[in-house]
Amino acid sequence: MNQTADNEFHGAKKYVLDTELASIVNISMKLEMPLLLKGEPGTGKTMLAHAIADTLSMPLIVLNVKSSMKLVEALYQYDTLTRLNDSRFGDSKRDVSNIDEYIKMGKIGQAFCADKRTVLLIDEIDKADTDFQDDMLDVLDQMQFDIIETDKTVCAKHRPVIIITSNAKKDLSDPFLGRCNFHHIAFPEPKMMRKIIGVHFDRIDERLAENAINAFYSLREIEAIEKKPATRELINWIRALNADPDFNAKDLVKGSMPFLGVLFKKSPDYERAKSLTSRRKMF
């Protein structure tokens, strides 16, 4: 762990950091504002939070947002059922008359109650509806929330570093945006991709990496593909190519593309890519 004196973020072992993004992360941390990250799937939005937690050796708390989620679930949960059971059978060590014993902290609550500063990743915020988003930002802004059942207020001991990701092309609501900093991660260029591959594979044949990346970017160019392959797919693909003893890196240049299923996960996409690549091989 290379924690620097002034708690700045410089990138992690498994994460290739763009200097622009690094300065935005540092500024957000100093301004104590949440950082909203958007970008194509596979550009490393989620990975960034892991990398920050790793580098600054803070615990990472992940809140995976679901479409049906209510804000209260992210804050705390009052376990009525257990209390009901305990009051009926009376064989637990919990004190039934003390409601506090039946309050369980949700992810945001955990981040607030933690004894040291944490990284709170709120993943795929766009899945929830706008009310959830706005209410949540209120909580994150004030760094406190009330537990209605016990009439207590939970205050954050340490302001967590908050990273929010969104896959949406649509903008989030204005009050939401007003309270966070924003960055859009563009899909990495081939050179950057080479670095990313370098980080993920200790020893890799230079020619294989080069050819695979070239082939990957040309496959991304295919028109009318529903789900373009992203970094994750490329890494898996190279892993697959590496594992295949019969595979020769030269073949990629010739247009033969094995394991297309690793890259294209939707059947129409797969068919399309397959027919296009086999056609190219003919020439």
Add this chain to the structure above:
Amino acid sequence: MFLKFFYTLREVGIPVSPTSFLTLQKALHKGMINSLDDFYTCARAVLVKSERYFDLYDQVFAHHFDGVPLPEDGGFEIDEMARGMLDEWLKNPKQMADALGMDEATLKKMTPDELIEYFKTRLKDQDGRHDGGSKWIGTGGTSPVGHSGYHPGGMRVGGESRNKSAVKVANERRYKDYSTQGPLTQAKMGEALKRLRNLVPSGARDKINIDETIKETLRNGGEIELLFDRALKDRLKVILAIDNGGWSMDPYIRVVQTLFDYARSQFKEVKTYFFHNTIYDYVWEDSARYKKPKNIMEFSRLDPDTRLIILGDASMAPYELMAHDGSIHITERSGRPSLDQLKFLAKTFPHTVWLNPVSESMWGYTHSIMAISKLFPMYELSLDGLEKAVEKLMAKN
């Protein structure tokens, strides 16, 4: 500090809020910003909240810190005229080159987009209003349009962009691809259509109902009685009727295809039908409008809660809509004019919208669009229009 920069951002239409400007000042005061590069990234993260405005931000930044002129709002006429000139050029390159006093060979080297850009600058020069525009010419040396950034390849990313100054990076306009003019892609559509759902309880009873459980337990004298509910599931029925005939829809095929693909993957109960220009007695289940006709009178048997989305440019000759035998296909002349059939649909399905790929500003010029928009709430097939349409579809009554 940087007040003028802030107001220029506002003027070009980036929604920057005073609060975020104050945040930026805070960052400046705390000494976090020590160079122009820092300022570029920090101000963007703090002020600009959508990648759609990154391109504009780059332009304003380059304008403010390097004096690069802001692009003039060319407006509709200049665009149209430039397009006309391009058509002319395709027909008779020599004449066009002569008229502009250019060498034909030079013009030939340019891509269509570059040509349009070049024509636009020439048009602006000629009426003498926009001298500033000429600054773009010549900076690049060989190419007459210079580094205006309107390269068909979209984002121009120069190798090691990290080592350049912020102004240079801003000048590259790396974010052009994300600006608002971008095409309506499937992901964007998905966003807009996400709200289109109707959650009703269905499936196994596996979700505990606390209130009822407590009530029943009390009634039971403290003996615990657990009560379960069904989980909520989406049960929205959607009918998508698409105009896929006639040359007037040709320019929109791609965007319609996107909507169609999305609808098919997203909704469980979606039926797609096709029609040509407007709806008479039948719509078809096959896109060739030949094999599987469906009489629209049968629609009256369907659930009136079904959401009907009609997609078409609604542009046709008035008689096709009004006349008793308006259909251009002789086999489907039942004597009811299309207008009546559309009224029938509007009555059968209270939740109906018409999506029109034609830009809203042009609707007033076409009679049939006006007539149809009186029957159905009509929205432009754009991100904004889709959102409004979904709002309308999900409104109670």
